[in-house]
Amino acid sequence: MTDMSAIDASMPKDPELKLTTPSRRRERAMSFGILLSILLIWTGLTNFGSIPAYVIPPPQSVFQWLIEGFRVPLSDASSLWYHTGVTMWEAFLGFVVGSALGIAMGFALAHWPVAERVLYPYVVAFQALPKVAIAPLLVVWFGFGLDAKVLIVVVMTFFPLLVNSIAGYHAVEEERIELARVCNASELQIFRHIILPSSMPFIFAGLHMAAVISLLAAIVGEFVGAKAGLGLLLLQYNNSMQMGGVFAVLLILGVLGFLLNYAMQKLEAWFSY
Amino acid sequence: MTAMTNPQTDTATPATPDVLISSRHLTKIYPTRDGRGVRALDDVSFDVRDGEFISIVGRSGCGKSTLLKILSGLLDHTRGDITLNGRPIDGPDPDIGVVFQSPTLLPWLTITQNVLFPNKIRRNITPAVRERAQSLLATVGLDGFGDRYPKELSGGMQQRAGIVRALVQDPELLLMDEPFGALDAMTREQMNLEVLRIWEESRKTIIFVTHSIVESVFLSDRVFVMTPRPGRLAEVVDIDLPRPRTLDMINSDAFGSYSGWIRKLLEAEGDF
Numbered sequence A: 001m002t003d004m005s006a007i008d009a010s011m012p013k014d015p016e017l018k019l020t021t022p023s024r025r026r027e028r029a030m031s032f033g034i035l036l037s038i039l040l041i042w043t044g045l046t047n048f049g050s051i052p053a054y055v056i057p058p059p060q061s062v063f064q065w066l067i068e069g070f071r072v073p074l075s076d077a078s079s080l081w082y083h084t085g086v087t088m089w090e091a092f093l094g095f096v097v098g099s100a101l102g103i104a105m106g107f108a109l110a111h112w113p114v115a116e117r118v119l120y121p122y123v124v125a126f127q128a129l130p131k132v133a134i135a136p137l138l139v140v141w142f143g144f145g146l147d148a149k150v151l152i153v154v155v156m157t158f159f160p161l162l163v164n165s166i167a168g169y170h171a172v173e174e175e176r177i178e179l180a181r182v183c184n185a186s187e188l189q190i191f192r193h194i195i196l197p198s199s200m201p202f203i204f205a206g207l208h209m210a211a212v213i214s215l216l217a218a219i220v221g222e223f224v225g226a227k228a229g230l231g232l233l234l235l236q237y238n239n240s241m242q243m244g245g246v247f248a249v250l251l252i253l254g255v256l257g258f259l260l261n262y263a264m265q266k267l268e269a270w271f272s273y
Numbered sequence B: 001m002t003a004m005t006n007p008q009t010d011t012a013t014p015a016t017p018d019v020l021i022s023s024r025h026l027t028k029i030y031p032t033r034d035g036r037g038v039r040a041l042d043d044v045s046f047d048v049r050d051g052e053f054i055s056i057v058g059r060s061g062c063g064k065s066t067l068l069k070i071l072s073g074l075l076d077h078t079r080g081d082i083t084l085n086g087r088p089i090d091g092p093d094p095d096i097g098v099v100f101q102s103p104t105l106l107p108w109l110t111i112t113q114n115v116l117f118p119n120k121i122r123r124n125i126t127p128a129v130r131e132r133a134q135s136l137l138a139t140v141g142l143d144g145f146g147d148r149y150p151k152e153l154s155g156g157m158q159q160r161a162g163i164v165r166a167l168v169q170d171p172e173l174l175l176m177d178e179p180f181g182a183l184d185a186m187t188r189e190q191m192n193l194e195v196l197r198i199w200e201e202s203r204k205t206i207i208f209v210t211h212s213i214v215e216s217v218f219l220s221d222r223v224f225v226m227t228p229r230p231g232r233l234a235e236v237v238d239i240d241l242p243r244p245r246t247l248d249m250i251n252s253d254a255f256g257s258y259s260g261w262i263r264k265l266l267e268a269e270g271d272f
């Protein structure tokens, strides 16, 4: 894996490989061009067209909201740092706990086939249930604070990892296990040196999914009932028709989602051997 | 034609000093859902002497892999006795090295780490072991590939690394289950010469499963011909070709009559 950087570094020296770079650069330029065009059309329509600011706010108003929101002190009720922090913290805590539980339970079920056969129907049934539907229930049980939101994230990130770690465990080549056995490996060593690393691509595919879901789940939780967070802010601005604020929050969520996705993609590629 | 020609059955002759493996009435029945079981090995008896090169040929499903798994200690047998150096085989043993059908290198480890994997599991990596791994890699032409990852190597190179991994422990016995089945004909010939060279240098005992009659005659001192349903050892063919073996021997009359004879034995079992 460390060799990858070496190969990358040597790439431009190879004339054949160099051929692929300009087209990639052109694609990037095209993506950026689309962003620019959207901004231009947006500016044109909202400033010189007939679209009123309470339907789509002009970009300058959205940026105004962003600058204001990030400038006010953290203690201010409209501080975007604060609300972004709350939402990310909920998403992060829930992601860590939900993924860890999902991986642990997935490996446990896969390791004991009887447990898997007995419990899997429930897993399937629960997975088919749209988990957002239990968000109001969790808020009733655990209140408007952090717990309920974290729990919603836990519930929603648990399943992708449960399912993927079971699949990962079963996908381990039999010969790899035999290899460990002929070396007198203990069950723990087989798990640690064969099963766990072999299932890494599955685990990271699951983590990728869960990371994206965690942000979604935190926002849903805040919609149902919260004292803070980007979801709450979004609802408040929406109710008071402050479209600049709504768009500012949406933009933050978009950027967060994009960065999260990008980071997880890199991690996943790293672990796909 | 069958059973009668097996030279070393029944007789409870005391094992001669140079006998490494001794199998008596070895039987393996895999349990099945219908309760009748699959008789994968039926009353298989043979001796393998220290330093011998044995090939096992037979149709698909005649129990070759089953026999190798029992020898490597991965699988229990149902009846009979099987011993290595007089001790019953009842589990994996560092004295036995196994080469798998696919190279089975772990993609997250470098070639050196892969080759040292058994020692890592047994917690006995020493500078001497490292040195031995290094020199073994060099003898199979993998000098300088130690820090590469498996996917950067060709299939033949990967399989050579797999062989080195089995040899690092310096086992007495090397078990190889169709190790070159996935390689092209040219690479395969090269690998055969490689295996013979390693065998001649180290004088290990090798048991080699193959589907190729030519390969079995070319490599072996003796060829075990097995027949399916139930898995039996039908015939043991002594190959009296001079050593060291060279590729042009394959075209000799003697070679042709050995492979013709083995082919006939295998075909005889085809029409039942």
Ligand SMILES: Nc1ncnc2c1ncn2[C@@H]1O[C@H](COP(=O)(O)OP(=O)(O)OP(=O)(O)O)[C@@H](O)[C@H]1O
Binding pocket: B030, B031, B038, B039, B040, B058, B059, B060, B061, B062, B063, B064, B065, B066, B067, B231
């Ligand atoms: N785990 C198992 N459970 C039940 N039956 C099995 C099992 N493994 C093998 N068998 C059966 O035992 C018989 C011998 O199988 P084995 O794999 O030893 O054959 P083989 O000679 O290695 O075949 P091939 O040349 O295809 O590799 C076959 O009939 C097979 O279906």
Ligand SMILES: [Mg+2]
Binding pocket: B064, B065, B066, B177
């Ligand atoms: Mg087989």
